[in-house]
Amino acid sequence: MSDLLAAVLLLGGSFFMLVASIGLIRLPDVYCRMHAATKATTFGMGGILLGASLIFWSATVTTQALLAVFFLFLTAPVAAHLISRAAYKRGPDLCAETTHDEYGKYLEGQKSEEKSAKQYGDA
Amino acid sequence: MPLATLAFTIATIWIFLHGSATPGHFFVGLVLAALIIRFLKKSYYQDRAFFRVGSYFRYLRSFTWELFVANIQVLKIVLSPKLSIRPGIIPYKTVCKTPLGVTMLANSITLTPGTLSIDVSDDDETIFVHTLDIDHPDEVAESIREGLEQPIVGAVE
Numbered sequence: 315m316s317d318l319l320a321a322v323l324l325l326g327g328s329f330f331m332l333v334a335s336i337g338l339i340r341l342p343d344v345y346c347r348m349h350a351a352t353k354a355t356t357f358g359m360g361g362i363l364l365g366a367s368l369i370f371w372s373a374t375v376t377t378q379a380l381l382a383v384f385f386l387f388l389t390a391p392v393a394a395h396l397i398s399r400a401a402y403k404r405g406p407d408l409c410a411e412t413t414h415d416e417y418g419k420y421l422e423g424q425k426s427e428e429k430s431a432k433q434y435g436d437a
Numbered sequence: 438m439p440l441a442t443l444a445f446t447i448a449t450i451w452i453f454l455h456g457s458a459t460p461g462h463f464f465v466g467l468v469l470a471a472l473i474i475r476f477l478k479k480s481y482y483q484d485r486a487f488f489r490v491g492s493y494f495r496y497l498r499s500f501t502w503e504l505f506v507a508n509i510q511v512l513k514i515v516l517s518p519k520l521s522i523r524p525g526i527i528p529y530k531t532v533c534k535t536p537l538g539v540t541m542l543a544n545s546i547t548l549t550p551g552t553l554s555i556d557v558s559d560d561d562e563t564i565f566v567h568t569l570d571i572d573h574p575d576e577v578a579e580s581i582r583e584g585l586e587q588p589i590v591g592a593v594e
Contacts, residue, residue, distance in 0.1 A: 330508060337515035345567045346524055349553050350511055356548060357508045374456040381450070391547035391554070398555045398567065414525035414574070417555055417565040424559075 320368035327361025330354045343408055344401040352394040356386055440478075444470040489592055496588035503549035503584050510550050514569065525571030526555060529564045529578055531586065536561075538594050545585045552577060 337350025360383050367379035408415060448466030452458050474481070514522060529546075533539045539561050543554040546566060553567040568577050 330512075333512050333515050337511060340515060340520065341522070342520070343524070345526075345553060345555070346522060346569065349551070349567075349569060350515055352547055352553070353504075353507045353549075354511050354515075357504065372456060373453050377450065377453040381454075387548065388544070391544040394547050395543065395554055395556075398553060402555060408524070408526075414527060414571050416528045417526040420528070420558065420563075420565065 316368055316371070320365045323361045323365030323368065327358045327363075327365060330358030330361065334358065344405075345398050345408065348394045348398050352390050356390045359383070359386055440474055440481075443481075444474060447473060492588065492591035496592045499584055499588045500545055500549070503545075507548065507550040522569045523571045524567065524569055525574075526565055526567050527571070527574045527577065529566050529581060530562060531564055533586065533590060533594060534561075535594060538589055539564075541589050541593065542581075542586055545589070546581060549585065550580070552581065 331354070334350050334354035337354065338347050341347045341350060363379040363383050367376040370376075402417065403421075444467060447470035448463055451466030451469060452462055455462050514520070531539060531542055533542050539557060543557060543564055546552050546554045546564065551569045555565045555567050557564050566577070566581070568574070570577060
C-alpha cells in the first residue's frame, strides 16, 4: 500500500516537473514563465521528496525530506521575486498580451520624485 | 520564540536527522544550536509567531489548499493547446504591518493561483502582483485577501 502511494507521489511529482519545463518553453515572457517555474517545481519537488521518504521509511530520511521541502517553499518564491524584479528593471519587456502595468507607473513616479528632489538640491 | 526554546528545537531536529536518540547526540545538537545562534543572532527576528499555534495551522491549511489549486491551474494553462492567458501587473494594498507578515504574504502570493509577487513598495504597503488573469483584478485581490492575508494576519500580526 505504501509502495503504491510512494509510486503515485513520485510519478505525480515528476509529472509536475515536466509541466514546469513545458511551461518554461511555452509561456511568452519571463514573468509568465516564473509562474510555471516556481509553483509547479516546488509542488513536484515536494511530491518526489515525500515519495522518497515513504520508500525509505526512516526518521533520518523523513526529517531530511521535510526540512528540504520547508526550505524549498521558503526560498523558491524569494528567488522568483528577485529574478522577475531584476528582469523588470534591466531587461526584457512584458509580452505583447500584457494589458495592465501598474508597477511601471509606480517606478516612473519614483523616478520623477528623485528628479524633483535633485532640482531642489541644486537650487 | 525565545532563544532557549530555539536551541532545544534545533537539538531535537538534530536527533531526528541522526536517527539515534542518546543524551550524547542531544548534547552535540545543543552545541551545534549554540554555534548557529551565535552566528545568526543578529538577523534573528524575534516575534510571537509560533505561539499562536491554532491560527498558524489555519494558515497552513489555507495555504496548502491554494497550493493545490495553483498547480491544477498551471497544469491547465500549460497543457491546453491554445494559450489563453491575459497577463498584467496590479498593485495590492496589504494590511500586514510587520516585516515577517509582509514577507510571508509576498512568498505565499508567489506560490498560489495565478499570482506572482514582483516587488514591494518602499513603504511596505503595496505588493505588485503579476497575474495571469488581468480581466478580473478584483477577484484576484479578493482571493489573496481571504485565502492568504487574513490567515497570515491571524497568525503573525
